[in-house]
Amino acid sequence: MTDTRRKIRVLIVDDSASVRMTLSEIIGADPDLEVMATAADPYVAVERIRQEVPDVMFLDIELPRMDGLTFLGKIMSQRPIPVVICSSLAEAGSETLMQALEAGAVDVVAKPRVDTTQFLQESRMRICDAAKAAAHAKFRGVHKPPPPAMNIEAKLTADAIIPPHSDARAASVRAKQPDTDPIICIGASTGGTEALREVLEKLSISSPGIVIVQHMPEKFTNAFARRLNGICAVEVREAADGDVVQAGRVLIAPGNQHMVLHRTGSRYTVNIVDGPHVARHRPSVDVLFRSASQVAGRNAMGIILTGMGDDGARGLLEMRQAGSYTLAQDEDSSVVFGMPKEAIQRGAAAKVVPLARVASEIETYGRTALRTGTMT
Template sequence: MPIKVLIIDDSALVRETLSQILNSDPDIKVIATASDPIFGVKKIKVERPDVIVLDIEMARMDGLTFLRKMNETVDPIPCVVCSTMVAEGSENAMKALEYGAAALLQKPALGTRKFLEESKVRICDAVRSAYKSTSNIKKLIPSPISSRIHSPQPKLSADVILEKPTSLTTPLETTEKIVVVGASTGGTEALKDFLTMLPDDAPGIVIVQHMPEHFTAAFASRLDGLCKIHVKEAQNGDAVIQGQALIAPGNYHCLLKRSGSRYFVEIKEGPLVSRHRPSVDVLFRSAARYAGKNAIGIIMTGMGDDGAKGMREMHDAGAFTIAQDEASCIVYGMPGEAVKNGGVDKIVPLSNIAQTMMNSALIRSR
């Protein structure tokens, strides 16, 4: 069966053009269109789509409000936001990602029809990607689709990214504290709150936030302007140093490595791990291996279980591990799974994570 799509856009021209584009792909079928989210909800009640293509600026209810409400439900439908208002690094783009958009497509203010027609492959790929998204993996299992769309890949572990260690143990030649952080849905705002609370002499930090390619640099730049510490998108070989946070680039795995007493990051391509790239599990497992008891791990709001296994490995290697509590999470999936897996030393509200981390770094450095 093809992927069923609902288009919600206040422009009749856009609805028509997107319908023609998506219906031209044999693996996709537009089952309904709506001029705003209120009408869209009525269409969903008649027949549930697999993916929603969503505009932002609409009458009665804007797309961001609908997206937020959708991703607060028990069984959200993945949404591709297609709008003139999601320029790279814009506030709307950041909010759309925070509210759980599976993909973002920016329409031009003029020449929309020509742009959409020329972007056919990109639009269809965005719908496929959304259909396969982690937040909706349970719908993939019972819903066979045509052979041209690959069935869901096995849920790979960090073994596919991390090379086998050359020895059973790696000597820790430094006592410098390193912090690794994982977050997903709701994480952009949670990270902002956490990082802005840190002093300029905070330990070096490496962050994986599930975010599409090309958006992490703008996200890091935005945070850099708000924080006492320096925040930047990680590049291969960047040193992990005091007073700086590195954010894994979208669509690449980020590993913590060490050479002597120097910590640095390695940016790698590779398959999805725990159905994500970058994967929190990859970062956390590398921290367990190369930093051990010198590491502090933090897992924040997010859907799914990415990071739960890696945090347990960090815990078992002697690291101090922190999970955001359920009350302060947008989605308690990732922290909740880490707690269930036995890898969490302390569960604290978002407002207390920075202080808890700094206290731990101070105590463990003595």
Template sequence: MNPIRVFIVDDSAVVRQILQAALDQDPGIQVQGTARDPLFAWQRIQGHWPDVLIVDIEMPRMDGISFLRKIMAEYPLPVLICSSLAESGSQFAIDALAAGAVQIITKPQCGVREFLQKDAPAIIQAVKIAARARVRALPQASAAATPVKTAASSGLQLLAQRSTEKVIAIGTSTGGTQALEFVLRRLPATLPGLVIVQHMPEKFTAAFAARLNSISALEVREAQDGDRVLSGRALIAPGGKHMRLARSGAQFIVQVFDGPLVKHHRPSVDVLFRSVAEVAGRNAWGVIMTGMGDDGAQGLATMHQAGGHTLAQDENSCVVFGMPKEAIRLGGVDEILSLEQIPQRLQQLIGAGYGARS
């Protein structure tokens, strides 16, 4: 197999040198070149596109996030952001993920050399994961396709301040930040409540939920233990915690709790989906989207067996097809849809009052 070609863009000559030395340890990776700023990098890579870009944020002439957006618009490539500005939960990190970064590597403010040398195996692994990602430019949201919070929609939400009789559960991982944004900004506030697991570290999910809340007609928030599942509300599992659906009398609530890693993840999609199958049964819709590995596949199959209606994102629109592919293999998927089809299909199913398979 050909080695993974990597291009490094960082204004620090020391960082470029250390990153190249770290990646050179793996015979399956070849550093194609380096550049001190995005404009010079753009000249160097055109016609000689690398498999993975590693990009800093703060650089001369053009910042890394603007460069990332340029790449995604003109020639989508897997991009790793490696920056001291992209600390957990920072706006820079959220903006980078929303713009299409596959992963964030946070450099410390001090001791960068020691950090990059010590974390060389993790950086090598991140490059290999990124190289397997199928990155593409997402369709741009039009005004018509983007519901906004209005006085009218707020009134609808006030009328709906009761636990939803049905629930939508979504699980996603690598590539999911963009995919979730695409889906949620196209859903109206009249939908049943949503419970969501996006694989993210601690401190990222609160900022991510706030971003989604600002661009969606839904009320999107990081879940807290005991939160009610309400129509027009989307609850995102906090990074570093599991989330499951439960009942409190006639109401759906979420329980947020510590626990061991499940399928190497906390939060785990499987934990959420299994609880939805148990608590909501045929009154649930399950959606598994882009992500590496198999977390959520068995849980979606359990939802399917319990009578819920299940959807999986198709291979062509996934950044990484691992999670949906495994769910399909297990026979737990009723429909395979492109990312563009998922929000419309949810509205069709719910509008028809369709939950269980007939």
């Protein structure tokens, strides 16, 4: 039987013929995607867009005749299209990519790596997932038909990194859990960089310690953390193994590694660990949230923000069941409502709030939770 579903149409803009060919092969091999056209520079891309508007555009930053950042600004001001930045600058953690996200790009991926079969496979997964997520992205004032349904592939759960507690053991841990300072755990994906900026900019230096998983490329998380650190009252840094979670500090999981919360006495630290992709991501929100459910429980607050897929939904439910206070971002303020929607449908979120209220929820929790579980 012929598959008549409409595929997500992708425009590739890159001056390298080999990159255009590799991206075309990767995207064209996915049953949910098709390459609408390719272009070697923004001027050719404009002509292609005049003929047919793509669902998603993959855009390099370093381009001839007009740089990608300038082109992105023009696209966003004249005819917004979901844009995924695909650049070698991602591997260097370039500040330019942060500017691209602030200008309206919905995601950033590194150019496909062909060093080994594993790296190529991971590049394929990340690129195709980014295209599908971008197709779901919303722009204020822009209305478009919903993207086509996608194939659902099997994926590993947090069991691959952290064994689950049995029901009896989980109940025993909850009963014996001493009070500690509150801790905030946040997960986000597509659209999350700007959502996190909006939240963290509003926090005071006395806010609870925060640990974050944001899906993004390796090394780029360091540039992201540095940029936030320069505009926020709280200290923001890329997490390193053994870092202490404390009031006024935000730790962001490094790209391509999982972050696990660890507890010694009343102090929390983070462990940075390798391992397979969980829920198709590394770092995975589910891994962080499961660790928080097991070591923090009622002393923690879990928050799931904008993003595609279901990473974090299971973990947030585990946190709620362990006594944590849990939130999900609402649909209207989410660039992509996938992750919050999954969490809400599973009953993982005690409360659903717009992005503009997340910071105040964190501050209120830090002042009033008092480690008694009264906010669960």
